[in-house]
Amino acid sequence: MKIGIDKISFYTPAFYVDMTELALVREIDPNKFTIGIGQDKMAFAPITQDAVTMGANAALDILTEEDRQSIELVILATESGIDQSKAGSIYIHRLLGIQPFARSIEIKEACYGATAGINLAKDYIAKHPNSKVLVIGSDIARYGLDTPGEATQGAGAVAMLLSANPRCIALEDDQVFLTEDIMDFWRPVYSEYAYVQGKYSTEQYLHFFETIWAEYQRKFNQPLESFTALCFHLPYTKMGKKALDLIIESAPVADQERLLENYRLSTLYSRNIGNIYTGSLYLSLISLLDHQSQLKAGNKIGFFSYGSGAVGEFFSGHLQEGFKEHIVTSQHQNLLANRTKLSIADYETRFKQELPKDGSTFEIDATSDPASIMLTGITEHMRQYIRKD
Template sequence: MQIGIDKLGLFTPNTYLDLVMLANARGVDPDKFTIGIGQDQMAIAPLSQDSVTMGANAALDLLEGESRDNISLLILGTESGIDQSKAGAIYIQRLLGLSNARTFEIKEACYGATAGLMTAYDYVAAHPDQKALVIGSDIARYGLETPGEVTQGAGAVAMLVSAQPRLMVLEPETSIHSADIQDFWRPNYSKEAFARGKYSTEQYIEFFQKTWADYRAKTGRTIADFKALAFHLPYTKMGLKALRTILDEGSETQQAQLLERYAESTLYSRQIGNIYTGALYLGFLSLLEHSTNLEAGDRIGLFSYGSGAVSEFFTGILQPGFEKQLAKQKHADLLANRRQLTMVEYETQFQTELPEDGSEYEIDLTMDNAPIILKGVKDHERIYMTR
């Protein structure tokens, strides 16, 4: 039985910051942002969007025209959780009308959505007549005028996992490497993450090399067996650094092809920024919706990395007619219709927060046109609304 990704959905807030503007405001050469780390814009989430609403909106993107009766598993991968006890997935379940779904949230930094995808694979294998919905939804925050400010972002990717998928069949062979390291973390008392940037990059590359070597040893496959490699992208130059460590295993033609496919995989990330658990799948979606050289039967490699750290290299085979499962124009419109913030608007929006004492608060919704939004807080409860 073949199991894999049947459809992909995408959501990002409708406001963004231009990184040349940010560079000028911070007294930095814009090339350091646009060329050095490979980012052009970053999505900025208003108060009315959080990991719940973005995840639900991304799922709406792929559920259009789909029966929801046989979606019996819903998993949210996030490191932007809204509650220490109740899973954000429970809110999403109600907002989407999936009342018969086993529902929970997974946390392991940026690896959370991949953990959800692998769990969904096993679930569908045991229940082939059922489908699973896996969501990676996050807001990346590092603080104003911090080294990580330029690698912020917000968004969500949703995946429908099924037997006989129409987009990509996941192959069973995967390679995993994990270790207890302190490259990135966010204690309960902090709203922003702590990161050892250079160390994290070194670990990311090392973890990729280990999983790639293990995968090759297990399967006997080489770089020649892949049409493209997609990477977790906290910023777009990160994956390129890892890819370059194995390029010499292929011919010059193969190297050029992989680099071209890699560039295609970064286009959405350059406009949205880091979305943590969804970042790998944002790159994968960008690859599928921008490449004109992919065909049914092509093997795609995917490298997932979650700080702390867990990594996994896995693969999939594109299916006949996979293009029909994509929504390129819809996603292009989503990005094109966003509003660019000024620096004052960005900093004000970044610093505006919900009350921490649970008191009543109503959010101004005039600037948010998303179908599902956070309306406010009342009696310590978040009030979500579907328009």
């Protein structure tokens, strides 16, 4: 039985910052952002958007009523959780109108969480082939104003509906994973912002990829040229290129050119959104599907997932017959085309806006955000969410 991604989509907030403008205000050479790390725009989440609302918005338009009745498990993967106890997926379950006899849980392991969710989903569907599982990776990457990590911020969510006999991509049982206890990136419960050792984190990302790839070759003996494309977790778009460069020369020249071009296409959305943590790898898949018109059924896609701290995994999948009919390219492109550019001054002002931490009543004007699902405030420590349509 084939199991995999039946539908996939992403959401990013309606506001962005131009990276060239940010560089100039910070008195940095813009090439360090646009070329050095490979970022053109940075999505910005207003106070009305959090991991719950972005996740729900990502899934809203791809679920049919049949889907909502068939979903038996909702998994939210996030490192931007809003509650130490209650899973954000429970709010998402309600906001999307999913049938009540379903499990809803939240997973955390840095940027690896959505991949963990996919593995849980596959196991569940293998035992319950008539069911569907909704896996969402949703995060806001925040490091603070005028900090070394500011240029690698971003916000967004990816929603994936997994099922038996998927219409988009069937996932193989060829996972290779690795865990090491390292401190390359972390956020203690008392901190609003993450701590990161940038150079060390890059080194560990590459170490994990190289180690896992070698083990994957030992176990499955799949040459690089057998892959149509490789998709990577992208904290910034040059990161995956550094990993691909470690192995690219093992393939014939013609295959190298194809893999490099498909890698470029897989980064186009991330270049204009930034880091979305748990959803980043799967945003690269969506970008590839939306921009590479030469893809066809049977093409093999490789995936490298990395979550600081650290857990990494490599696995693959095959595109299915008719997959192009089940991707929503125009929806994604319209979402990006209709965003509003923030001036740097406006971005800084909005960045400093915070929800109250004492549970006091706080209201937000529902017209301030064009999203269908948004946060409208807090009452007695409880977040208030609305779905406008």
